[in-house]
Amino acid sequence: MANQAPPSGSAPRLRVAALLNASGPMENVLVKGWVRTVRDQKGFAFLEINDGSCLKNLQVIAEGNAGPYETAVTLTTGCSVQVSGRLAASPGKGQDWELKAEEILLIGACPESFPLQKKRHSDEFLRTIAHLRPRTNKFGALFRIRSSMALAVHNFFADRGFVYIQTPIITGSDCEGAGEMFTLTTQAKGETLAPEKDFFGKQAYLTVSGQLDAEMYALALGAVYTFGPTFRAENSNTSRHAAEFWMIEPEAAFADLNDNMALGEELVRHLASHALEKCPQDVDLFARFVDKTLSQTLDNIINNDFVRMTYTEAVEALQKSDKKFQYQPMWGKDLQTEHERYITEVYCKKPVIVFDYPASIKPFYMRMNPDGKTVAAMDVLVPRIGEIIGGSQREERLDMLEARIKEMGLSEEEYWWYLDSRKFGTAPHSGFGMGFERVLMMVTGVSNIRDVISFPRTPGNVEF
RNA sequence: UCCCCAGUAGCUCAGUUGGCAGAGCAAGUGGCUGUUAACCACUGGGUCCGCGGUUCGAGUCCGUGCUGGGGAGCCA
Structure with a gap:
């Protein structure tokens, strides 16, 4: 089918983005898209057509009492159309080019019950019509940015020799240690089946992380990353949590915690500048209407080195501050949200990497530091x-790892394959998990994670 | 899961001390020869979230449930 000539007499379809960037007038132009607004004048009408290729609409002018004009005045916001005509310089303000319609055909009508209007809607309302919200400027822009950012992630790792791997979504390991898991079963409603009689012969779950699998491949291919969906059944009701989200998990052999922190910092900075460079119009929408401090925030990320401080230093800084915290900062306790906010927003005023956390608050696979109290963990x-x-540097020493598994009451048999990697040619390695939606929140200023995922899954919500 | 706030027209919201249900936008109709979320005029539009209670009378007060939002915990 590639390069097949269009049927004789009809022009190939062009996208709005290309037409708005045209270098000169064009004859025989064909556009297909959705009508955003119809402005009917006496004897002529303006249409704004959006086809998703960019934020801006193409202005179509339908003149004359017959043909295009007759059709144009019957169109409503939301309908789909195809328009053919010629692209000409626009005498009006706001656009360089406009399409003078020679023929307008209605493809799909849109009755007045269409919920999207030519005005701003609240995010809450748009969430109730998540199937239609991509037709708004804001969500169109968001999902073009999301697509571009995903590509930027792949390019970033490809440029550094990382191999893209896909780890299973279905897992049999019930103690990955990153929160509640969704159980998976083929049993019928109301039926109670013993796990050993179920599909996999044991209890199966949706993955909460591809890390343990990714480690096996890092210890073979040198450096790998995953980029896929992740599931957490935690009953978590906040603007930063979803039950299904996408995570990027690089894992590199012969890399220590410093290499890991450098990689994470480089990645975050790369993604921030990618958004500004490759999606300027779409990002600008967010800078103007969603978060007025967005440009400043992104500049801050791109142009400054991230502060690095140990967990111990962070706790000391919190204890020395005049700020009254609801939770007293104390060595050995996890940093609370209010603590993290103080560190990044008040104390450092820029991104911060906190590392070397107490072993007692971190999972078994993190590498024990020489002090015997902290592990080589890091949070950006x-x-x-x-x-x-x-993320963290992983514990590569078999005896230390076995001791930690035992200490945390986990089953050594369950992890036989994981332990094998330390038995056979073990090597220092490290990696991290980065929440893709949180990156999108960072580059757009959107404050609720439900608005950077196509169809968000949260407790009590699986609609669409 | 816990704490706080909200739910009134298609959307965004107002509604005074408990006393006839309101506005803007949208929609419909008409007008307008270069508009830019066009503009101007007119018209239609309500389970005041559900259930129960107090009261002569409840959108308004009380109880309860549901839904949504903000914050917390947990985490990416």
Whole structure:
């Protein structure tokens, strides 16, 4: 089918983005898209057509009492149309080019019950019509940025020799240690089946992380990353949590915690500048209407080194501050949201990497430091969003790892394959998880995670 | 899961001390020869979230449930 010539007499379809960037007038132009507004004058009418290729609409002018004009005045906001005509310089303000319609055909009508109007809607309302919200300027822009950012992630790792791997979504390991898991079963409603009689012969779950699998591939291919969906059944009702989200998890052999922190910082900075460079119009919409401090925030991320401080230093800084915290900062306790916000927004005023956390508050696979109290963990915290990356150098010493598994009451048999990687040619390695939606919140200023995912899954919500 | 706030026209909201249900936008109709969320005029539009209670009378007060939002915990 590639390069097949269009049927004789009809022009190939062009996208609005290309037409708005035209270098000169064009004859025989064909556009297909959705009508955003119809402005009917006496004897002529303006249409604004959007086809998703860019934020801006193409202005179509339908003149004359017959043909295009007759059709134009019957069109309503939301309908789909095809328009053919010629692209000409626009005498009006606001656009360089406009399409003088020679023929307008209605493809799909849109009755007045169409819920989207030519005005701003609240995010809450748009969430109730998540199937239609991509037709708004804001969500169109968001999902063009999301697509571009995904590509930027792949390019970033490809440029650095990381191999893209896909780890299973279905897992049998019930103690990955990152929160509640969704159980998976083929049993019928109301039926109670023992796990050993179920599809996999044991209890199965949706993955909460591809990390343990990714480690196996890092210890073979040198450096790998995953980029896929992740599931958490935590009954978590906040603007920063979803039950299904996308996570990027790089894992590199022969890399220590410093390499890990450098990679994370470089990635966050790369993504921030990518958004500004590759999606300027779409990002500008967010800078103007969603978060007025967005440009400043992104500049801050791009142009400054991230502050690095140990967990111990962070706790000391919190204890020395005049600010009254609801939770007293104390060595050995996890940093609370209010603590993270103080560190990034007040104390450092820029992204911060906190590392070397107490072993007691971190999972078994993190590498024990020589002090015997802390592990080589690191979190990248950004102002307003909080934790965007969480990672560590992994415990590569078999005896230490076995001891930690035992200490935390986990089953060594369950992890036989994981332990094998330390038995056979073990090597220092490290990696992290980065929440893709949180990155999108960072580059757009959108404050609710439900508005950077196509169809968000949260407790009590699986509509669409 | 806990704390706080909200739910009134298609949307965004106002509604005074408990006393006839309101505005803007949208929609419909008409007008307008270059508009830019066009503009101007007119018209239609209500389960005041559900249930129960107090009262002569409840959008308004009380109880309860549901839904949504903000914050917390947990985390990416």
